[in-house]
Amino acid sequence: MYIIMIRKFFFVFFLLSVTVFVFAKDTYPASKLPQRVYPSTLDEQLKVLKDDPQVKFFNQNRVKLGKDPYRPIYHFSSPESILHDPNGLCFWQGKWHLFYQYIPAKDYRQHWGHAVSDDLIHWIDLPVALYPVPENMVYSGATFVEEGRVVAMYNGVGIGTMVAVSSDPLLLNWEKIAIPALTNIDKSGNRLPFSVGDANIWKIDDTYYSVTGGGRKATGPGGLRMRESWLFSSKDLVNWTPRHEFMVNERFLLPGDDAACPYFWPIGNQYIFFLYSHMTGGQYLIGDYDKEKQLFYPKQHGKSNFMSFLPGGVHAPSAYPDGxxxxxxxxxxxxxxxxPGWRGITTLPRRFSMTPEQKLRIEPYGNYKSLRTKSVSIAKKKLHANKEIILPEIKGNAYELIIEVDVKESPMFELNILRSPEKEEFTSIKFFKDRGFPLDRLDSNLKGRFQSIVSVETAYSSILPDVKSRAPEIAPVVLEKDEKLKLHVFVDKSVVEVFVNDKQAISVRVYPGREDSHGISLRSQGGDAELISLNFWQMKSIYNELKNDFILSNTAN
Incomplete structure (x- = not known):
């Protein structure tokens, strides 16, 4: 029943975000949260924030919610109530800013929550950035940093796609300058032949561009509904011109997929288009961008979620160039x-980049190493076939683990984490060597080579009846001929993130019901393997350091 209710919730909100403009009202009630105008200098802002009611409430609530056994200690989580899509990640005056759909208990509508960080790991709560006025809800969008200000473009439910700007040191004060910037209803009330919704934004010379996501059209086989991504342009952020469908020959996404929460940025000498599908979750497209014709030609596709996003899966992205x-x-x-009392977390930040060979690299990012405390290392060890090896020297439910294995000819290597002593509960990470598709189907020079497969399986992660496990997350990864398997694993109470050779990443939620589900074991199935190295670190909380104080270095670059 719970999962059905969740699906109904997101289905209703998805319909609202796509079709809301047909039924738009002239006005919506103002937010029930108190709003204030903040000073314009950093010194004055820091002084005011020490006694800010919202900041105090968030910090106090984090202490209260910290008792929840499933609340992560080093992943960013909702300070109260619901955290939904992350939005508008950006780097401004020496600091990272994260906005997100915050649904406060006092006003059950999307606002833009706000947090700031020096290192993408230690996040500090700031007051709400954008309130639903005059729009009904502040839905997803992106930011663009230009000289002297930050521009936010987002889906203002009930009004249209909105534009707001801020220029103060901590981005506390925002002015909405286009209400709306985009709409799919003309002056006569007729619906225009494109969708508007979640928006991203970038600029070339003196022109701003935006692609909106969330829409679908019946252009697929048999009239099935396919993704629609319409391009708009503007000289002044207020007056926008619809251009055309942005993608050419995009054949990667499935019928039913949409491209909500879009982000479009350069990566190496190509471009990457991050998106969220309300059917299949987070995905990305990599390809060429023709700046003269303003067209994107996708050539590569990948996923950050390999099943439905419910339950316990990866949802929407928020992305920004690393410089x-x-x-x-x-x-x-x-x-x-x-x-109880909270819902919603973010993954650790990931860095997407291209190698000199133009291969995609995906690695954990930010200053996560600063969280390492107690460490244990295990030297080389032979892993005999078909025997599970328990590692009694390492255990926990908030740690980082880096393991390198020569799987040799073993068809399957398994790492079990959050394992109870008698294995009533465990989460399984499996690697299947050369068990995927033949690579020469795409490149004839790769004859005789195959994808390998990594899976994260949560079917036995919990014995609790109200916990919904996911079907196995199954992802492809291509290792070179003599490349050893390297798993970089982050466990944080109810979060498991697995990076594979900096080429693939899988994230899932888990909810062990036993207090002793902290163990770790290894197994090589069908053949011997060799453990080359294993390094383990207990991780400390990013929130215990905050206590009830507002801590932020008084610097602005």
Missing amino acids: DGGVVVLYNMHQGTKT
Whole structure:
């Protein structure tokens, strides 16, 4: 029943986000949360924030919610009530800013919550950035940093796609300058032949561009509904011109997929288009961008979620360039059971970049190493076939683990985590060497080579009856001929994130019901393998350091 209710909730809100303009009202009630105008200098802002009621409430609530056994200690989570899509990740005056759909208990509508960080790991709550006025809800969008200000473009439910700007040091004060910037209803009330909704934004020379997501058209086989991504342009952020469908020959997404929560940024000498499908979750497209014709030609496709996003899967992205040719992205994740008083977390930040050979690299990013405390290392060890090896020297439910294995000819290597002593509960990470598709189907030079497969399986992660496990997350990864398997694993109470050779990443939610489900074991099935190295670190909380104080260095670059 719980999962059905969740699906109904998101289905209703998805319909609202796509079709709301047909039924738009002239006005909507103002937010029930108190709003204030903040000073314009950093010193004055820091002084005011020490006693800010919202900041105090968030910090106090984090202490209260910290007692929940499933609440992560080093992943960003909702300070109260619901955290939904992350939005508008950006780097401004030396600091990272994260906005997100915040649904407060006092006003059950989307606002833009706000947090700031020096290192993408230690996040500090700031007051709400955008309130639903005059729109009914502040839905997803992106930001663009230009000289002297940050521009936010987002889906203002009931009004249209909105534009707001801010220029103060901590981005506390926002002015909505286009209400709306985009709509799919003309002056006569007729619906225009494109959808508007979640928006991203970038600029070339003196022109702003935006692609909106969430729409679908019956252009697929048999009239099935396919993704629609319409391009718009503007000289002044207020007056926008609809251009055309942005993607050419995009054949990767499935019928039923949409491209909500779009982000479009350069990556190496190509471009990457992050998106969220309300059917299949977070995905990305990589290809060429023709700046003269303003068209995107996708050539490569990947997923950040390999099944439905419910339950316990990866949802929407928020992405921004790292300044060195890569793109930083994080996602929100859904729950797999009820957690009283709060809902919603983000993944750790990931850096997407291209190698000199133009191969995609996906790696954890941010200053996560600063969270390492107690460490344990295990040297080389032979893994005899068909025997599970329990590692009694390492255990926990909030840690980082890096393991390198020579799987040799073993058809399957398994890492079990969050394992109870008698294995009533465990989460399984499996690697199947050369068990995927033949690579020469795409490149004749790769004859005789195959994809390998990594899976994360949560069917036995919990014995609790109200926890909904996911079907196995199954993802392809291509290792070179003599490349060893390297798993980089982050466990954080109810979160498991697995990075495979910096080429693939899988994230899931888990909810062990036993207090002793902290163990770790290894197994090589069908043949011997060799453990080359294993490094383990307990991780400390990013929130215990905050206590009830507002801590932020008084610097602005």
